[in-house]
């Protein structure tokens with residue numbers, strides 16, 4: 001249904017090596033987090049977790065090339081991220097960010113079709129292939145009944161599914177999502193993450209997302225990145241639990257991670 005891609009280096013799609021992220025101005029450079037090294041393979045669902053303000057969104061924007069890294073190397077399909085043109089990058093990475101969409105007056109179908117922009121001509125004319133990819137994305141996310149609604153008529157959970165469909169219509173091998181489960185109840189959080197898991201595993205998309213739902217992510221994700229200011233930890237949830245890395249996530253005065261249940265307990 002969707003394109004799969006072949007890469008060298010054991011199907012590694014994205015790799016960071018000693019990456020530092022942060023903000024640069026003419027006067028100063030602020031490092032938010034450093035020494036971030038990890039690699040993600042095709043078809044993996046990966047969560048970035050960490051305390052508020054640690055730099056999860058900054059990392060996601062850096063990986064999407066929306067902002068400059070401070071130091072280190074990011075490679076996408078064995079090529080440096082900085083060597084991609086914006087047009088080429090749009091065929092490799094789709095981004096679902098938390099900013100409210102400006103185009104809520106569009107219908108769901110129109111919004112999802114915007115995902116085809118990297119492939120359309122300057123008039124935005126949709127080809128048969130663009131229409132097929134748009135329909136496929138709608139079917140995958142099971143929102144056929146919503147397609148003619150206006151986006152402002154949707155609930156948060158429905159809108160989140162629509163944004164995922166738009167990313168799928170863009171048909172990139174790699175999808176970056178900032179907090180796809182925010183504002184959702186537990187049932188809908190799990191529903192969205194299960195959907196992302198099935199897209200990763202069945203359509204062989206590589207999905208990297210930020211979340212505060214650590215306990216749900218432990219149960220659903222293939223790998224996780226625990227982001228810290230000076231050191232980050234990457235691995236399968238099981239490896240991270242066994243290495244006691246979740247214990248270091250929050251100050252221990254109020255909450256403690258229980259490695260037996262994979263959950264946090266209030267002290």
Ligand SMILES: Nc1ncnc2c1ncn2[C@@H]1O[C@H](COP(=O)(O)OP(=O)(O)OP(=O)(O)O)[C@@H](O)[C@H]1O
Nearest residue numbers: 023030032050051052053054055056057058059210
């Ligand atoms: N445009 C900016 N210029 C300078 N500093 C910024 C900018 N945007 C964010 N920051 C700072 O970068 C740090 C990391 O912010 P970021 O939003 O990446 O964290 P986060 O882990 O996603 O947080 P949260 O979990 O609260 O969403 C914060 O200290 C924030 O104040």
